[in-house]
Amino acid sequence: MLLFALVFIAILIRAEEPTCERWGHAHPPLFMKKGDVIIGGIFSFHYTLENKLLFDSKPEIPKCINLIQRLEDFQIAATMMFTIDEINNRRDILPNISLGYRIYDSCGSTRTAVRSALELMSNAEGNFSESCLRSSVHAIVGHSASSPTIAITFTDFCFTQISYSASCECLSNRQDFPTFFRTIPSDYYQSRALAQLVKQFGWTWVGTIRTDTDYGNNGMATFLYVAQQEGICIEYSELIHYANPREKFLKVVEVIKMSTSKVIVAFTFDFDLNVLIKELLQQNVTGLQWIGSEAWISSRAIATKENFRVLGGAIGFAVRNSAIPGLKEYILNIHPSFSPGWNEFWQDVFKCSLNSQENTTSCTLSENLRQVSNDYTNLSVLRINYNMYKAVYALAHSVDNLYKCQEGLGPFFNKSCVLHYLKMVNFSTLNGEDIYFDKNGDPVARYELVNWQINKEGLNTEIFILFLKVPKSICSDSCPAGTRKAAQKGKPICCFDCVPCSEGEINNITGKRIREKLLEAFSFFGASTTTAVMVVFYKHKETPIVKANNSELSFLLLFALTLCFLCSLAFIGEPTQWSCMLRHTAFGISFVLCISCVLGKTIVVLMAFRATLPGNNIMKWFGPTQQRLTVCTFTAIQVLICTLWLSISPPSPIRNMKYFTEKIILECDIGSGIAFYSVLGYIGFLSVLCFVLAFLARKLPDNFNEAKFITFSMLTFCAVWVTFIPAYISSPGKYTVAVEIFAILASSFGLLSCIFVPKCYIILFRPENNSKKHLMGKMLTKIYKKYNLHGKWAFKVLI
Missing domain, CATH: 3.40.50.2300 (Response regulator)
Known part of the structure; x- marks a missing residue:
């Protein structure tokens, strides 16, 4: 009970408001x-x-x-x-x-x-x-x-x-x-904006200076993280603080003088940077491009004509500026009579004393702040x-x-x-x-881009003037033709030497990833062109030339060609497990869908003109429903082959050292060779079948002759892929991928050009020929004689 009473008393005492007395x-x-x-x-x-x-x-x-x-x-x-x-x-x-x-x-x-x-x-x-x-x-x-x-x-x-x-x-x-x-605003946004600013001007080799406080350390850490992601390399990163001994500032000056970068990103306070600028002025270290954080880029304390020798042209982000009505009058009317807190301020500004006991000039209190700058x-x-x-x-x-x-x-x-x-x-x-305020207590981030320039009134930090000549700050220039990059030991990736290409290699384009970008451009160009053709066909879908030979198959073929162009993108870049599996399966299925559509169009043309009498019922076996089933069946077989391939032995990324002892080539192993060649073989089978049928129908009446264009397209397609097989087998390492991409793009452009370009030409530039009368025209007499009105019936079937 005694223990309980003591605990109860302690609780009562604790329940009273605890206070701490000032010592x-x-x-x-x-x-x-x-x-x-x-x-x-x-x-x-x-x-x-x-x-x-x-x-x-x-x-x-x-x-x-x-x-x-x-x-x-x-x-x-x-x-x-x-x-x-x-x-x-x-x-x-x-x-x-x-x-x-x-x-x-x-x-x-x-x-x-x-x-x-x-x-x-x-x-x-x-x-x-x-x-x-x-x-x-x-x-x-x-x-x-x-x-x-x-x-x-x-x-x-x-x-x-x-x-x-x-x-x-x-x-x-x-x-x-x-x-x-x-x-x-939080520096979360400013640090990222500074990194984007540096990237915008192409500066990949920079030095950094930060104030040794939470502001500088956290802000610079974020900048460095984003800069690394953007491919920007840091030559040095130095700390400063106004309370540091002069020796530390001299060390920073020496680092700046010895550096090769011409851009400095400074995440500092104005009073910290001012100490460093004084040392730089004494040693005449000028001609550098400064990138500033908001704490100093718009600070009046550091924006002096003397400092302009070092900081001239500096750019950075500052918080929003806005007028405050009535503030100027209030500030200029401040007087010690308002509060004793202004006494020391008044004495320092007017170099006088409010204390009569001091042996200095006495303040009259009639001094006017309007006369002070x-x-x-x-x-x-x-x-x-x-x-x-x-x-x-x-x-x-x-x-x-x-x-x-x-x-x-x-x-x-x-x-x-x-x-x-x-x-x-x-x-x-x-x-x-x-x-x-948002959930973190922060406002909406708004910044203004400012630039230090001299105008008629003097130093101006409130405007931004585009550089007539952008300063250059890179560690190494791009390698010229015939040379390649070689990393410098112990230095960032932005620093490299240019060494002659190895035997059997050639580099006739400066820069990096030009070859890949060139291939990407062709892929997107093909897909965009196909989409444009699709738009033209859709806008003229009621015209005879679009309706002829099943417009539904035409739109499906255009969609399949778009997939063919885009699937080449899967072959570009470092191979991964997913990209390796996607490469060949997407390519195989897309091309089978293409050939199936072309094959369906060929069969329709052939059957329509080979029927002996207008009343022949053979076309009921090749109506729209049967055509859709044909395309779906042919495509489903390829999907099944690819599914078995991925289930049993899928493609996977490997490091190939078989061809070159001094190099490791990252590529995709095809996995099951049987499945891979089954995919190619099935495409080849459908292509040959389509070519043969189109060849048989090549001499049909001119204005109806879809088969002639299909013949040329399949001839181009087969020629590309017959050439591809030996080239693929004999190409070592990375060249295998280049051959595959070339074959995909060349055959896709061949199909698009041979089948659709002539029709687009008539639709856009010869609209008078896009009529039922023209399509029948001069051939009508010949058709009547040979087919006994069969030609007219065939045209109706095709429409």
Whole structure:
């Protein structure tokens, strides 16, 4: 009982809200505004944290330095304040409810960013609480960088965080970051777009540089993966970070100088890249094509005329730019009288002091930001500002929906969570853009392609100008005629030597896979031509020349010819188990279907004109039904042979080393030789039978003479395949496939040309001859005399 009582007391104690008391000094916000709903913000106003973390004493309040290098963050923070004031002045959203903010400085330190997040999560008494009800803010906006964002995104709390600039693909992982949202696209899309951009310009040999953070490492990993799939080779991949010693930057510069690639893909922050650019400028390393990620390609901090010597012509993707009405006036009207947080900013901008005790020029507070030109006052591009604008509005709309929810009908008690409503937020900005988040908390990916160029006004990074001469960046040039590629040991596949062809080989075309593409083109051309003929026949299906000799068999023959052209594609490429089985069976069945249709047409012509009297009933044995059965029967026999072949001993891929000791040829073993030659023999039997019957009917009246064209077509067909057999047997290795493809294409073109080209000529260019009168015409008298009206009867049968 005593144990039970102790456990019960412990549960009661645990049931009370657990709190963690702060150990050390409070970290006050830099900017603060009261309101019914408080939004937290974390920015890097300073560049460097001076304090060192000691574990033998209480942590001190962070001391930050290098303010002047982070004026862009002041502008973004001012955009957040402006947006909150704009929302407070509206009546259609959050009426009678005011928004406030508490904005902290992370000093460019992940540790300080986490501390700021803990301050925002603490309650009014300054104690940290796990309960969302006791937190001092409802959501956090920030951080701009991915690594601090990851650090402050605590999955143990229902704290909602929305970032305007953290783009690491890793943050889309909903299992690790269930309460994170952002208004900037994930690098999942940007990395792939950069790889496609590099491929578009034909750059297969590039170097890469990335910032040593989650942003750079994850973004570059995706780029490298996609680049490898696109056939792009990486000469080097270097890491940089602004806090690294100069020696590491000099090492990277040396790698760039020694490289042969002329294109550099940089997935970095602007302040990291700026350090490297300074070293490149000192050593005059210019003339390289830079491909940039959104973190620096449109950054005003790095887009200077001096840096243009190195980065001129750089291209990359940037997030959408958009105007924000009223923002310029708000930002230029900022004054220290608004908040003490602007004091240091004011002193650094105007080089004066607000502290009379310091021996410097005193600030008069009459200074005007309109007379200053720096990163804070430059509002020509508002890409990140617009993301901040959308982030604050997304939170405002989610809070608005939360407060509109009737008590007892909503999903959360006492309006305790913004997360649920942020997931379902859907609104349009004043610029007409629809804002919503997908299942990973990401927005729709939209990018603009920008290019660094100099114009009359100076450096412009907002346009894209096509290259008059595209820079060349490849490891090795294509091998000339008479040579072949030989891989260089220890180097990527893009690097190779050109060595003379071996004895018995010839290469008279530069590049790779030209021969295969040439054959693919012929296959698609044949299939397309056959389809075009089919369309012509269909549009003129009611004309005599199409209806003669069973138009149904004509359409079936055209379909079979299309299959014959396409089946040659199965012979191209590296053989696999499936392609080996498909090659010969598809070829065998397609050609038997072709010959069966031609044979059916031949029998109809022959029987129609060989009947002795018009009333003879012999044609009832060769009507449409019998013709269909004939085609199906002949084809079914081939299908049966192929089925037995695949069941007993199917073709399979092998490595052939029989012909060349220095080469391994990948090819298909036919499996059962009996089955293979049975397939060919059956095609040959039907072809010879068709040829003989067509030959017997070759002297029928001219205008009815379908058999004459069939005779020529079968003569061509048989000639090709009689030539094929000895060539196939004597061709070693890869040449066997070439012979097969040639035979398939040549015989298919022969059938198409001899049977259908003359008819298409009459249909398209001699429509006056496409009539029943012309088909009977001058032969009618001869037919009457010889067949006693039989010719007219035969024509009716054919129609």
